[in-house]
Amino acid sequence: VQALEESQLVAALRAGDEAAFMRLVELYGPSMLRLARMFVRSQAVAEEVVQEAWVGVLRGIDRFEGRSSLRAWIFRIVANTAKTRGEREGRSVPFSALAGEEDDGPAVDPDRFRGAGDLYPGGWKSFPEPWDDVPEQRLLSQETRDVVDRTIAALPDGQKAVITLRDVVGCSAEEVCNVLDLSETNQRVLLHRARSKVRGALEQYLTAA
């Protein structure tokens, strides 16, 4: 959303404008659900969290100062609401704690690189096959998107939360750190692991005959 539209939406929301509210619901609702889902066990609870968060947004909009984007501010409310709910469900591990513990495997299987005794240690045994020849239609097909979706769903919590906010929702690194209470480094480490795995899954899917 452009800054201009954002400030108009804030003003309209403060004035109690229903159309502005529903515009925001359309804009951010799906992402808020995805975000809430990171903290709670079920889709139904995530929906309750989002509803509760919207009430928090309406209550707090007069105090929104524009120091972060409206989106980051709203997501922060979702995260806080969901965390409180998650704690009640006994799911309260902060993502920063996960950054160090989540599996630390390499981005690419070490078998794909030449060994220490080779003339080019650490070089590709054979180059990854480019996806240039894969038609755009196949890249954007539902099947390819399902591969991405399933891979993300199977990631450890911290990685899943970061790649969802960064690459699915389109948040900046700064917004993600703010919403999830992560340091820049932790954010980047989690993003790296997540993207590496999604690439690996896509490679396997796209280059399988």
Place this chain on the structure above:
Amino acid sequence: MSAQPITCQEIVELVTEYLEGTLAPEALAAFDAHLEVCPGCVTYVEQIRETVRLTGTLTEEQLEPGMREGLLAAFRDFKRG
């Protein structure tokens, strides 16, 4: 500036920092120098970019009508105080 060369196996671990723009100048120079001579790693970096693009297409979804209605009702409730 002649940077310490890095391997393909190191490239795949640095690619996120590369794309985030957080590599230190020397590491960035080494990364770029590697890409100059390694088509495999050029492909790899391209694939990570493509991965980000495809992941971004997952957003095109809509709220379920029931949820929309629930939120609209909550909004009207809130306005009534």
